[in-house]
Structure formats: C-alpha cells, structure tokens
Amino acid sequence: MSRIAYFGPQGTFTEQAARTLTVDDELLPVETIPAALAAVRKGEADAACVPVENSVEGPVTATLDGLAEQELLVAVAEALLPVHFTVLARTDGEPIRTVASHPHALAQVRQWLEVNLPDARPVAASSTAAAAVGVRQGEFDAAVTAPVAAEHYPLRVLATEVADVRDARTRFLLLKPPGELPEPTGADRTSIVAAAANRTGTLAELLTELATRGINLTRLDARPTKGNFGEYLFFMDFEGHISEPRIGDALAALRRRCSGLRFLGSHPRADQVAATIQPGAANDDFTGAVDWVAAVRRGELA
Numbered sequence: 588m589s590r591i592a593y594f595g596p597q598g599t600f601t602e603q604a605a606r607t608l609t610v611d612d613e614l615l616p617v618e619t620i621p622a623a624l625a626a627v628r629k630g631e632a633d634a635a636c637v638p639v640e641n642s643v644e645g646p647v648t649a650t651l652d653g654l655a656e657q658e659l660l661v662a663v664a665e666a667l668l669p670v671h672f673t674v675l676a677r678t679d680g681e682p683i684r685t686v687a688s689h690p691h692a693l694a695q696v697r698q699w700l701e702v703n704l705p706d707a708r709p710v711a712a713s714s715t716a717a718a719a720v721g722v723r724q725g726e727f728d729a730a731v732t733a734p735v736a737a738e739h740y741p742l743r744v745l746a747t748e749v750a751d752v753r754d755a756r757t758r759f760l761l762l763k764p765p766g767e768l769p770e771p772t773g774a775d776r777t778s779i780v781a782a783a784a785n786r787t788g789t790l791a792e793l794l795t796e797l798a799t800r801g802i803n804l805t806r807l808d809a810r811p812t813k814g815n816f817g818e819y820l821f822f823m824d825f826e827g828h829i830s831e832p833r834i835g836d837a838l839a840a841l842r843r844r845c846s847g848l849r850f851l852g853s854h855p856r857a858d859q860v861a862a863t864i865q866p867g868a869a870n871d872d873f874t875g876a877v878d879w880v881a882a883v884r885r886g887e888l889a
C-alpha cells in the first residue's frame with residue numbers, strides 16, 4: 588500500500604482527484620501544495636496529488652513553482668474533475684459577511700456571489716475545505732467548497748452546483764520521485780520545464796523544435812525565475828510520450844538549446860485524446876530516417 592499525500596484537508600477537490608487515481612492507498616491530507624510535494628521529497632509519502640491547472644483560472648502557480656524546486660518529481664498520472672461548487676454557511680442564521688475559499692474557487696463564483704451574497708466579503712483560504720473548517724470554527728460566515736465537503740463538515744447548505752462558467756474543469760497530477768515511467772498509450776502527455784536565456788527569439792526557437800516535429804503543445808506557462816526581470820522558466824506540456832522516437836528527438840533538441848531542461852513526466856491523458864500526427868512526423872518516419880542515414884553511412888544506399 589502506498590502513502591499518497593494530497594492537498595487537503597479532507598473534503599478538497601484534490602482529495603476527490605486522489606481517490607480516482609489510487610486504489611487501496613493510504614491518503615494523507617496535507618495543508619498546502621508545497622507541503623504535499625515536500626512529504627514526497629522527504630520520503631514521508633510515496634506520491635503527491637495536487638492540482639496543476641484549471642480551465643477557467645489557468646495554472647496553479649504553487650504547483651509549477653514546487654515542480655521547479657530542487658529534487659525532481661515526475662507526473663505519472665493525471666485526473667480531470669468537473670468543478671462546480673457548494674456554498675456552506677454557519678448554522679446559527681446570522682448574516683453572512685465573509686465568504687472564504689481557495690482563490691481559484693472564489694474567482695469562479697464571483698458573479699454568483701455578487702448576485703446572491705452581495706454584502707459578503709470574499710476571503711482567501713488555503714483550500715476550499717480549509718474554508719469550511721474556518722466556518723465551523725467561527726472564523727468565516729460561509730465557504731465555497733467541493734460538493735463532498737458537505738459530508739465532512741456539518742454546515743448549512745446554501746447552494747449547490749454553483750459555477751459562473753459551466754463545464755469548468757481542473758486537472759490534477761500524481762507526482763512521484765523519478766523511477767519507472769508509465770507505459771505509452773498513444774494518448775499521452777509529456778511535461779517539461781525549460782530555462783532559456785534572455786535573448787531575442789529563445790522561446791520561439793524552443794517552440795519551433797516542437798512545431799517542426801509536428802508535436803502539439805497543450806499548455807505553455809511562464810513563471811519568473813525569481814531572479815532578474817525578463818528571466819523565465821517555461822512550463823510546457825505536449826502530446827506524446829518520451830518513449831516515442833519523435834518525442835525523444837524533440838527532447839534531445841530542446842536539451843541542446845536550453846540552459847536547463849527538466850523532464851516532468853510522460854503519462855496517459857485523462858481525456859484519452861490521441862496524439863495528432865502530422866504527415867512525415869510519425870514515429871516510423873523518425874526511425875526510418877535514422878535507419879536511412881545509417882545505411883548511407885555504411886555505403887549501402889546512395
């Protein structure tokens with residue numbers, strides 16, 4: 588049985604995601620994303636489950652920054668959860684003046700709050716479930732939570748299925764120390780973080796290495812290096828698996844071009860969307876071309 592640290596406390600969206608990614612594992616709630624990653628790096632957990640991006644709010648920066656830190660962690664699986672919210676309130680019927688939640692959740696219910704709780708001040712909490720705990724403890728009057736939080740925290744359900752944007756989804760990663768990679772499935776995602784020099788055209792050069800090999804980018808986020816202005820780490824996700832010749836070829840080219848390149852994992856996509864393959868850029872085209880060069884070198888072909 589593995590120990591899986593997840594961004595908690597109990598009742599977060601991340602706990603729901605961790606349950607879909609694990610079977611019979613011990614789930615350990617941890618209060619913050621950096622703490623969940625640290626638990627794996629310190630050997631207190633075998634894997635960590637954390638959110639990485641939301642279809643409305645974009646990247647979860649705490650996860651990106653944590654992945655750029657010292658000891659390498661790689662993604663071995665992902666989960667995609669639909670995100671709609673439950674609003675839980677104190678049970679004493681007092682007016683609601685504060686409504687707490689994770690900033691990503693507050694951003695996704697802003698319009699609902701303006702209409703339904705116009706006098707309530709939004710307050711950032713470390714997670715949706717931490718906001719529910721805060722309501723129980725009298726710190727806040729209401730919390731915007733995952734639906735499952737209503738089962739963990741006895742509070743008054745003010746509203747369910749709340750979301751300004753219908754069909755919003757959040758993607759979560761299961762992260763482990765480097766080891767055996769998941770098998771390729773034909774519908775995989777590879778993640779890297781690249782440090783590129785601050786000079787004209789660097790990002791374009793990196794993207795061109797992918798484009799010329801027909802590799803479809805699925806995410807691009809820039810995070811500051813926390814050093815000089817203008818210096819960024821580029822987080823890229825693209826279709827494919829490192830075991831494929833076309834992906835290996837692209838990674839080797841990126842490795843030559845970047846001052847620092849980290850491989851952050853190759854794993855099956857939760858939505859099972861197969862990789863798009865451009866004409867002349869299939870794996871057979873790459874291996875066939877390498878074989879041809881070898882044959883020419885041996886003097887077997889003209």
Ligand SMILES: O=C(O)C(=O)Cc1ccccc1
Nearest residue numbers: 599600601689691692714715
């Ligand atoms: O706070 C939570 O429940 C989380 O797991 C993070 C989060 C917050 C808002 C939407 C999706 C995930």
